[in-house]
Amino acid sequence: MSAIRMDGKMVSAKVRGSILDEVNRLKERGVRPGLAVIIVGEDPASQVYVRNKERACEECGFYSEKYALPEETTQEQLLGLIDELNRNPRIDGILCQLPVPKHISEQAVIDAIDPSKDVDAFHPVNVGKIMVGNFDFLPCTPAGVMQLLDEYNIDPKGKNCVVIGRSNIVGKPMAMLLLHRHGTVTICHSRTQNLKEVCAQADILVAAVGKVDFVTADMVKEGATVIDVGMNRKNGKLCGDVCFDEVNEKAAYLTPVPGGVGPMTITMLMKNTLKAAKLHAGIED
Numbered sequence: 001m002s003a004i005r006m007d008g009k010m011v012s013a014k015v016r017g018s019i020l021d022e023v024n025r026l027k028e029r030g031v032r033p034g035l036a037v038i039i040v041g042e043d044p045a046s047q048v049y050v051r052n053k054e055r056a057c058e059e060c061g062f063y064s065e066k067y068a069l070p071e072e073t074t075q076e077q078l079l080g081l082i083d084e085l086n087r088n089p090r091i092d093g094i095l096c097q098l099p100v101p102k103h104i105s106e107q108a109v110i111d112a113i114d115p116s117k118d119v120d121a122f123h124p125v126n127v128g129k130i131m132v133g134n135f136d137f138l139p140c141t142p143a144g145v146m147q148l149l150d151e152y153n154i155d156p157k158g159k160n161c162v163v164i165g166r167s168n169i170v171g172k173p174m175a176m177l178l179l180h181r182h183g184t185v186t187i188c189h190s191r192t193q194n195l196k197e198v199c200a201q202a203d204i205l206v207a208a209v210g211k212v213d214f215v216t217a218d219m220v221k222e223g224a225t226v227i228d229v230g231m232n233r234k235n236g237k238l239c240g241d242v243c244f245d246e247v248n249e250k251a252a253y254l255t256p257v258p259g260g261v262g263p264m265t266i267t268m269l270m271k272n273t274l275k276a277a278k279l280h281a282g283i284e285d
Protein backbone atom coordinates (compact mmCIF):
# COMPACT_ATOMS: atom_id res chain seq x y z
CA MET A 1 0.00 0.00 0.00
CA SER A 2 1.36 3.40 -0.81
CA ALA A 3 1.00 6.48 1.38
CA ILE A 4 -1.56 9.21 0.95
CA ARG A 5 0.20 12.11 -0.77
CA MET A 6 -0.21 15.36 1.15
CA ASP A 7 -0.85 17.84 -1.62
CA GLY A 8 0.64 21.20 -0.65
CA LYS A 9 -0.09 22.64 -4.04
CA MET A 10 -3.79 21.92 -3.76
CA VAL A 11 -4.08 23.12 -0.14
CA SER A 12 -2.10 26.23 -1.07
CA ALA A 13 -4.43 27.07 -3.94
CA LYS A 14 -7.37 26.84 -1.54
CA VAL A 15 -5.77 29.02 1.14
CA ARG A 16 -4.58 31.60 -1.41
CA GLY A 17 -8.14 31.76 -2.74
CA SER A 18 -9.45 32.62 0.72
CA ILE A 19 -6.65 35.20 1.19
CA LEU A 20 -7.68 36.84 -2.11
CA ASP A 21 -11.30 36.98 -0.90
CA GLU A 22 -10.21 38.76 2.24
CA VAL A 23 -7.93 41.11 0.31
CA ASN A 24 -10.89 42.05 -1.88
CA ARG A 25 -12.95 42.86 1.22
CA LEU A 26 -10.07 44.90 2.69
CA LYS A 27 -9.83 46.88 -0.54
CA GLU A 28 -13.16 48.55 0.31
CA ARG A 29 -11.54 49.86 3.47
CA GLY A 30 -8.55 51.17 1.53
CA VAL A 31 -6.18 48.48 2.78
CA ARG A 32 -3.90 46.51 0.45
CA PRO A 33 -1.20 44.23 1.86
CA GLY A 34 2.29 45.04 0.58
CA LEU A 35 5.34 42.79 0.64
CA ALA A 36 8.95 43.74 -0.11
CA VAL A 37 11.31 40.91 -1.04
CA ILE A 38 15.04 41.54 -1.01
CA ILE A 39 17.56 39.23 -2.64
CA VAL A 40 21.29 39.83 -2.48
CA GLY A 41 23.51 38.04 -5.00
CA GLU A 42 22.71 35.49 -7.68
CA ASP A 43 22.03 32.16 -5.97
CA PRO A 44 19.93 30.29 -8.59
CA ALA A 45 17.75 28.46 -6.03
CA SER A 46 16.94 31.75 -4.30
CA GLN A 47 15.91 33.22 -7.65
CA VAL A 48 13.32 30.46 -8.11
CA TYR A 49 11.91 30.97 -4.61
CA VAL A 50 11.71 34.72 -5.07
CA ARG A 51 9.91 34.29 -8.37
CA ASN A 52 7.42 31.95 -6.66
CA LYS A 53 6.85 34.59 -3.95
CA GLU A 54 6.14 37.25 -6.56
CA ARG A 55 3.65 34.96 -8.26
CA ALA A 56 1.95 34.26 -4.92
CA CYS A 57 1.62 38.01 -4.28
CA GLU A 58 -0.16 38.38 -7.62
CA GLU A 59 -2.48 35.46 -6.84
CA CYS A 60 -3.39 37.03 -3.49
CA GLY A 61 -3.89 40.55 -4.82
CA PHE A 62 -0.99 42.02 -2.83
CA TYR A 63 1.17 44.97 -3.69
CA SER A 64 4.77 43.81 -3.99
CA GLU A 65 8.23 45.21 -4.51
CA LYS A 66 11.34 43.25 -5.33
CA TYR A 67 14.89 44.44 -4.69
CA ALA A 68 17.58 42.42 -6.46
CA LEU A 69 20.87 43.71 -5.09
CA PRO A 70 24.33 42.79 -6.40
CA GLU A 71 26.59 40.38 -4.51
CA GLU A 72 28.93 43.28 -3.57
CA THR A 73 26.20 45.15 -1.64
CA THR A 74 27.58 46.23 1.74
CA GLN A 75 25.84 45.47 5.02
CA GLU A 76 25.38 49.20 5.53
CA GLN A 77 23.59 49.55 2.18
CA LEU A 78 21.34 46.58 2.93
CA LEU A 79 20.47 47.86 6.41
CA GLY A 80 19.80 51.27 4.81
CA LEU A 81 17.25 49.73 2.45
CA ILE A 82 15.60 47.82 5.32
CA ASP A 83 15.37 51.04 7.30
CA GLU A 84 13.62 52.75 4.38
CA LEU A 85 11.19 49.84 4.02
CA ASN A 86 10.53 49.89 7.78
CA ARG A 87 9.28 53.48 7.34
CA ASN A 88 7.42 52.91 4.04
CA PRO A 89 3.65 52.78 4.77
CA ARG A 90 2.87 50.80 1.58
CA ILE A 91 5.01 47.95 2.88
CA ASP A 92 3.55 45.63 5.54
CA GLY A 93 6.04 42.79 5.25
CA ILE A 94 9.77 42.65 4.57
CA LEU A 95 11.56 39.46 3.62
CA CYS A 96 15.29 39.34 2.99
CA GLN A 97 16.03 36.04 1.30
CA LEU A 98 18.57 33.97 3.24
CA PRO A 99 21.38 33.10 2.99
CA VAL A 100 22.98 36.51 2.46
CA PRO A 101 26.58 36.80 1.16
CA LYS A 102 29.27 35.98 3.72
CA HIS A 103 30.39 39.57 4.29
CA ILE A 104 26.91 40.43 5.64
CA SER A 105 25.77 39.35 9.11
CA GLU A 106 22.54 37.38 8.87
CA GLN A 107 21.61 38.27 12.45
CA ALA A 108 22.17 41.99 11.80
CA VAL A 109 19.72 41.77 8.88
CA ILE A 110 17.12 39.92 10.92
CA ASP A 111 17.48 42.33 13.85
CA ALA A 112 17.06 45.36 11.55
CA ILE A 113 13.58 44.42 10.35
CA ASP A 114 10.73 46.06 12.26
CA PRO A 115 9.15 43.17 14.22
CA SER A 116 5.70 44.29 12.99
CA LYS A 117 6.92 43.75 9.39
CA ASP A 118 8.87 40.57 10.10
CA VAL A 119 6.71 38.17 8.08
CA ASP A 120 9.36 35.43 8.31
CA ALA A 121 9.03 35.57 12.13
CA PHE A 122 12.83 35.42 12.46
CA HIS A 123 13.30 38.54 14.65
CA PRO A 124 14.12 37.72 18.29
CA VAL A 125 10.96 39.54 19.43
CA ASN A 126 8.81 37.27 17.29
CA VAL A 127 10.83 34.17 18.14
CA GLY A 128 10.25 34.97 21.82
CA LYS A 129 6.52 35.43 21.23
CA ILE A 130 6.34 32.04 19.54
CA MET A 131 8.16 30.46 22.47
CA VAL A 132 5.56 31.77 24.94
CA GLY A 133 2.68 30.95 22.60
CA ASN A 134 1.39 34.49 22.07
CA PHE A 135 2.32 35.44 18.54
CA ASP A 136 1.33 37.60 15.59
CA PHE A 137 3.33 35.76 12.96
CA LEU A 138 4.11 32.09 12.61
CA PRO A 139 7.34 30.90 11.04
CA CYS A 140 6.34 30.08 7.47
CA THR A 141 7.66 26.55 6.94
CA PRO A 142 6.54 25.14 10.31
CA ALA A 143 3.17 26.88 9.97
CA GLY A 144 2.79 25.36 6.50
CA VAL A 145 3.46 21.91 7.94
CA MET A 146 0.86 22.47 10.70
CA GLN A 147 -1.75 23.57 8.16
CA LEU A 148 -1.06 20.50 6.01
CA LEU A 149 -1.46 18.24 9.06
CA ASP A 150 -4.76 19.95 9.87
CA GLU A 151 -6.05 19.57 6.31
CA TYR A 152 -5.47 15.81 6.52
CA ASN A 153 -6.90 15.61 10.05
CA ILE A 154 -3.62 14.52 11.59
CA ASP A 155 -3.62 15.69 15.20
CA PRO A 156 -0.19 15.80 16.93
CA LYS A 157 -1.83 15.63 20.38
CA GLY A 158 -0.13 12.94 22.46
CA LYS A 159 1.78 11.62 19.44
CA ASN A 160 5.50 10.98 19.15
CA CYS A 161 6.72 13.80 16.95
CA VAL A 162 10.33 13.68 15.81
CA VAL A 163 11.95 16.63 14.07
CA ILE A 164 15.29 16.02 12.35
CA GLY A 165 17.16 19.32 12.21
CA ARG A 166 17.56 22.15 14.72
CA SER A 167 17.84 25.29 12.58
CA ASN A 168 16.32 28.55 13.76
CA ILE A 169 14.25 28.69 10.56
CA VAL A 170 12.71 25.22 10.59
CA GLY A 171 13.72 22.68 13.24
CA LYS A 172 13.40 24.71 16.43
CA PRO A 173 10.15 26.54 15.59
CA MET A 174 8.69 23.31 14.13
CA ALA A 175 9.27 21.57 17.45
CA MET A 176 7.63 24.47 19.27
CA LEU A 177 4.47 24.44 17.12
CA LEU A 178 4.11 20.67 17.54
CA LEU A 179 4.55 21.14 21.29
CA HIS A 180 1.84 23.85 21.36
CA ARG A 181 -0.45 21.26 19.81
CA HIS A 182 0.41 18.81 22.58
CA GLY A 183 2.81 16.58 20.67
CA THR A 184 5.56 14.72 22.52
CA VAL A 185 8.45 16.25 20.68
CA THR A 186 12.02 15.08 20.11
CA ILE A 187 14.55 17.12 18.16
CA CYS A 188 17.30 15.10 16.46
CA HIS A 189 20.46 16.43 14.86
CA SER A 190 23.91 15.44 13.66
CA ARG A 191 25.09 14.44 17.16
CA THR A 192 22.05 12.37 18.05
CA GLN A 193 22.87 8.81 19.04
CA ASN A 194 20.58 6.07 17.73
CA LEU A 195 19.02 8.47 15.25
CA LYS A 196 17.40 5.66 13.27
CA GLU A 197 15.80 4.14 16.38
CA VAL A 198 14.48 7.49 17.56
CA CYS A 199 13.01 8.27 14.15
CA ALA A 200 11.44 4.81 13.92
CA GLN A 201 9.37 5.67 17.04
CA ALA A 202 7.80 8.69 15.38
CA ASP A 203 4.12 8.91 14.57
CA ILE A 204 4.92 12.21 12.88
CA LEU A 205 8.42 12.53 11.40
CA VAL A 206 9.58 15.89 10.05
CA ALA A 207 12.80 15.85 8.02
CA ALA A 208 14.61 19.17 7.75
CA VAL A 209 18.16 18.01 7.18
CA GLY A 210 19.15 19.21 3.74
CA LYS A 211 20.56 15.85 2.59
CA VAL A 212 19.29 13.81 -0.34
CA ASP A 213 17.91 10.36 0.61
CA PHE A 214 18.60 10.91 4.33
CA VAL A 215 15.38 9.29 5.57
CA THR A 216 15.21 5.64 4.58
CA ALA A 217 12.38 3.14 5.14
CA ASP A 218 14.12 1.55 8.16
CA MET A 219 13.80 4.91 9.97
CA VAL A 220 10.05 5.05 9.48
CA LYS A 221 7.39 3.41 11.61
CA GLU A 222 4.66 1.59 9.71
CA GLY A 223 1.71 3.97 9.26
CA ALA A 224 3.65 7.12 10.21
CA THR A 225 3.15 10.59 8.77
CA VAL A 226 6.34 11.76 7.07
CA ILE A 227 6.85 15.41 6.27
CA ASP A 228 9.72 16.24 3.93
CA VAL A 229 11.02 19.79 4.34
CA GLY A 230 14.19 19.16 2.31
CA MET A 231 14.94 21.28 -0.77
CA ASN A 232 17.90 19.58 -2.44
CA ARG A 233 19.10 19.22 -6.02
CA LYS A 234 20.00 15.79 -7.37
CA ASN A 235 21.26 15.86 -10.97
CA GLY A 236 19.59 19.26 -11.30
CA LYS A 237 16.26 17.87 -10.12
CA LEU A 238 14.56 19.18 -6.96
CA CYS A 239 14.20 16.52 -4.28
CA GLY A 240 13.71 16.33 -0.53
CA ASP A 241 15.41 14.53 2.36
CA VAL A 242 13.26 11.41 2.13
CA CYS A 243 13.78 8.32 -0.06
CA PHE A 244 10.32 8.78 -1.48
CA ASP A 245 9.74 5.40 -3.15
CA GLU A 246 10.71 3.19 -0.23
CA VAL A 247 9.17 5.40 2.49
CA ASN A 248 6.02 5.61 0.37
CA GLU A 249 5.47 1.90 0.99
CA LYS A 250 5.69 2.25 4.77
CA ALA A 251 4.19 5.63 5.69
CA ALA A 252 0.47 6.33 5.82
CA TYR A 253 0.90 9.99 4.81
CA LEU A 254 3.80 11.55 2.94
CA THR A 255 4.56 14.95 1.45
CA PRO A 256 6.11 15.08 -2.03
CA VAL A 257 8.94 17.41 -3.10
CA PRO A 258 8.12 19.48 -5.07
CA GLY A 259 4.46 20.14 -4.35
CA GLY A 260 4.42 19.55 -0.59
CA VAL A 261 5.84 21.87 2.04
CA GLY A 262 7.40 24.37 -0.43
CA PRO A 263 4.16 25.88 -1.73
CA MET A 264 2.74 25.89 1.82
CA THR A 265 5.73 27.92 3.04
CA ILE A 266 5.00 30.67 0.53
CA THR A 267 1.29 30.55 1.32
CA MET A 268 2.04 31.09 5.03
CA LEU A 269 4.19 34.07 4.03
CA MET A 270 1.09 35.48 2.34
CA LYS A 271 -0.96 34.81 5.48
CA ASN A 272 1.61 36.64 7.61
CA THR A 273 1.67 39.59 5.23
CA LEU A 274 -2.12 39.82 5.33
CA LYS A 275 -1.96 39.72 9.13
CA ALA A 276 0.70 42.45 9.15
CA ALA A 277 -1.47 44.65 6.92
CA LYS A 278 -4.42 44.22 9.27
CA LEU A 279 -2.29 44.98 12.32
CA HIS A 280 -0.89 48.10 10.64
CA ALA A 281 -4.44 49.19 9.74
CA GLY A 282 -5.70 48.51 13.27
CA ILE A 283 -8.07 45.75 12.12
CA GLU A 284 -8.68 42.90 14.55
CA ASP A 285 -9.31 39.35 13.30
Ligand SMILES: Nc1nc(=O)c2c([nH]1)NC[C@@H]1CN(c3ccc(C(=O)N[C@@H](CCC(=O)O)C(=O)O)cc3)C=[N+]21
Nearest residue numbers: 048049052096097098120231238258259260262263265
Ligand atom coordinates in the same frame (compact mmCIF):
# COMPACT_ATOMS: atom_id res chain seq x y z
N1 LIG B 1 14.10 34.94 4.54
C1 LIG B 1 13.83 33.75 4.02
N2 LIG B 1 12.58 33.24 4.15
C2 LIG B 1 12.27 32.03 3.61
O1 LIG B 1 11.13 31.56 3.74
C3 LIG B 1 13.27 31.32 2.88
C4 LIG B 1 14.54 31.91 2.77
N3 LIG B 1 14.79 33.10 3.35
N4 LIG B 1 15.52 31.28 2.10
C5 LIG B 1 15.32 30.02 1.43
C6 LIG B 1 14.19 29.21 2.04
C7 LIG B 1 13.61 28.17 1.12
N5 LIG B 1 12.24 28.56 0.88
C8 LIG B 1 11.39 27.98 -0.06
C9 LIG B 1 10.15 28.48 -0.36
C10 LIG B 1 9.37 27.92 -1.34
C11 LIG B 1 9.80 26.85 -2.08
C12 LIG B 1 8.96 26.30 -3.16
O2 LIG B 1 8.09 26.97 -3.68
N6 LIG B 1 9.17 25.06 -3.59
C13 LIG B 1 8.42 24.48 -4.68
C14 LIG B 1 9.23 24.28 -5.96
C15 LIG B 1 10.41 25.20 -6.14
C16 LIG B 1 11.25 24.82 -7.35
O3 LIG B 1 10.69 24.46 -8.40
O4 LIG B 1 12.49 24.87 -7.25
C17 LIG B 1 7.90 23.13 -4.23
O5 LIG B 1 8.44 22.55 -3.30
O6 LIG B 1 6.96 22.64 -4.85
C18 LIG B 1 11.03 26.31 -1.79
C19 LIG B 1 11.81 26.87 -0.79
C20 LIG B 1 11.99 29.70 1.57
N7 LIG B 1 13.04 30.10 2.27
